[in-house]
Amino acid sequence: MGFLSNKIARDEVKPGDHIYSWRQAYVYAHHGIYVGEGQVNHFTRGDGQETGTGTFLDNLIVSSSLNHGDTPCPNCGDRTKVGGVISSCLDCFLAGGDLYVFEYSVSPAIFLAKPRGGTCTIGASDPPEEVIHRANFLLRNGFGVYNVFKNNCEDFAIYCKTGLLVANTDVGRSGQAASIVAAASVVLSSPLRFVAGFGSLAVAGYGMYCASRLVSDIGMRWDVSKVPVERLVADMDDLAGMETKPEERLVTDMAGMETKPEDKKTRMTLASRSLIPICSKTFLSPLRVASLLSFPEKSSTTFFRRHQIHHLFSTSTTPLFSPVKCSTLETEVQAVSRPNVVDILQERGLLESVTSENLRSACSDPNVAPLKVYCGFDPTAESLHLGNLLGIIVLSWFQRCGHQAVGLIGGATGRVGDPSGKSLERPELDALTLEKNIAGIKNILVKILGGNASSYVIFNNYDWWKDMTMLDFLKKVGRFARVGVMMAKESVKKRLESEQGMSYTEFSYQLLQGYDFVHLLDKEGVNVQIGGSDQWGNITAGTDLIRKILQTEEAAYGLTFPLLLKNDGTKFGKSEDGAIWLSPSMLSPYKFYQYFFSVPDVDVIRFLKTLTFLSLDEIKIVEDEMRRPGYVPNSAQMKLAEEVTRFVHGEEGLKEAVKATEALRPGAETKLDWNLIERIAEDIPTCSLPIDRVSGVSIVDVSVSAGLFESKSAARRTLKQGGVYMNNERVDNENKRVEEEDIVEGKGLVLSSGKKNKV
Secondary structure, eight states, rough: EEEEEEEOOOGGGOTTOOOEEEEEETEEEEEEEEEEEEEEEEEOOOTTTTTTSSSSSGGTTTOOOOOTTTBBBBTTOOOOOEEEEEEHHHHHHHTTTTOEEOOOOOOOOHHHHOSSSSSOOOOOOOOHHHHHHHHHHOOOOOOOOBTTTTTTTHHHHHHHHHHESOOOOOSOOOOOHHHHHHHHHHHGGGGGGOOOOOHHHHHHHHHHHHHHHHSSSSSOOOEEEEHHHHHHHHHHHHTOOOOHHHHHHHHHHHOSSOOOOHHHHHHHHHHHHHHHHGGSSOOOOOGGGGOOOOOOOTTTTTTTOOOOOTTTSSSOOOOOOOHHHHHHHHHHHHTTOOOOHHHHHHTTTOOOOSTTTHHHHHOOOSSSSOOOOEEEEEEEESSSSSSHHHHHHHHHHHTTTTEEEEEEOOOOGGGTTTTTOSSSOOOOOHHHHHHHHHHHHHHHHHHTTTTTTGGEEEETTTHTTTTHHHHHHHHTTGGGHHHHHHSHHHHHHHHHHHSSSSOHHHTTHHHHHHHHHHHIIIIIOOOOOEEEEGGHHOOOOHHHOOOOOIIOSSSEEEEEEEBBBBBTSSSTEEETTEEEEEEESSOHHHHHHHHHTTTTTHHHHHHHHOOOOOOOHHHHHHHHHHHHHTTOHHHHHHHHHHHHHHHHHHHHHHHHHHHHHHSTTTTTOOOOOOOHHHHHHGSOOOOOOGGGGTTTTTTHHHHHHHHHHSSSHHHHHEEETEEEETTTEEETTOBBBBOOGGSSSSTTEEETTTTEOOO
């Protein structure tokens, strides 16, 4: 993909990508979401109706669906007359054209360098799994009525990628539509009549065109809200039978403000009417737009607040695109208000304490740079476990709200061991084991946080501790520490009162972690530390040292989240077999999925709030469903298992877990293959028997030999009750013998007693 071209090869496209292909000699582009396995979900109208205006324009642009002629696509069939959200193969989507990928999170300079609309946006994309979820949900439920200016294929793809809807429906999210309107505004705007000379006319016109495109971009607009796809579809259903205009209803439901719909619509369209004159009844001068762009503070449910771009719309004679102005524009674009992540964490039960309430304003103030937030992970094992997952989730929430996530691996502190919550001193690890553990933890953090390389960074504190001598430590850190304060820490008091006591090594741990915060703030600009509630003492040790060593106030913040507990107060994250590891090499995605699938009803809603990124509206829908008659048991648990498994193991890991779950369900229609059996072999009891003790032998004897039953009588009793399965098929005949064709690929078979006992 080049600087000015978004063209890519087919093997470069990834699930969740927003892709497009040019139509009609580059007159317009058709957009969709690649959902994997060669399939694209896209929004279209049937042949001859692509604009969806009901006017002569419908005959000027042909349908985005492939015209198959007399030979329909062998994969998709004849889709030429199909409209709405459809799924088709990549060939049908491209219709003979080239493949392009739509870019997200581009800088304003890159955005303006690509004068053709519909190729990129300043707005940020959500993770691929959320994008695919929206695309598939809308495939089943629709995306409303197609309209080339207000609700087109690009609008569909942008919503799938961002979850954002525009409250002002004069023009949707589409960059193509915005470009058309912007170009028309340049031609029709009255101020251009007073510009002397063709050169000046061209420069001023192009400047207005660029500015109009920029302020209409989804990443710049203030009148957008994050709307869950389930709520979007529900609102569309409600609108179908109402007399109220859809745009007024959508403004009311999505913007979440207290003003009346008609008042809100007037206010929201004021700026767009002055920036895009073709949409207004009176042509207002774009040069006066700065005086019109004054709005109240952002709503609590709105993710962005409009900001003035007065340098582009100024009566000054300074050229519109001088270097100084471009620099100022870049600064102002970054001044978009961010979602208040502290409020989000509190709403979801992920906030225990903060060292200062000023963190709330700092995390969303558009005049304050994005925060750099770190969480520490000591390499005590080769994998992180479920207890560490909350820290990663909170980091990810900061990431999603526009801040940078920092993972700190304790290559140095891991040699000491954190005494917090421990009754015994941790065993010492050798250097080789530590290096192996560090590599394993780094891989997990990169996999989970690594959607955007610029949004996270990983450090190892051994890098700055390895060269510090004991004398350096006492001089730099020790002289600022007060023993009385250190002994008053809860984690220290508990250990001092125990029989085992506490070593000086463990006692000094809080100073090591505290200095990590000092170093990261001083050298890397990291200004927030997060951790579980048991880390409060270590975090405040860091903020105290920062005040004393760096002599600065309110430069750094600490935040803690509650520990992950079940409803009965016991720790969540342990199973009968031990820790719930995040690495697939230590715990398969199938077992990980099954752990969450077995969560009690009393805990599932709370865990959906703390362990997933589903909106609270979506979770409320799940909660309401659980109370209704006819609720399918474990549906909420299935949603929890899917979301958490996808976050930790990715889409492929989730597919593996779901496939294994289905394959091991007695009575399932999924055909077992040996590759699948091998993958799940570590997750169920297994045994090896000579072929002559299996082939031709009665199912009762094989079940006892394999250890599924303790006796033949127990096997026969269960079989008569319909509880014995071979390769997921119920065995009804106690005289049944294992035939050669029953052995999967001649290598093995799966026996089950009920739903849980398998071998």
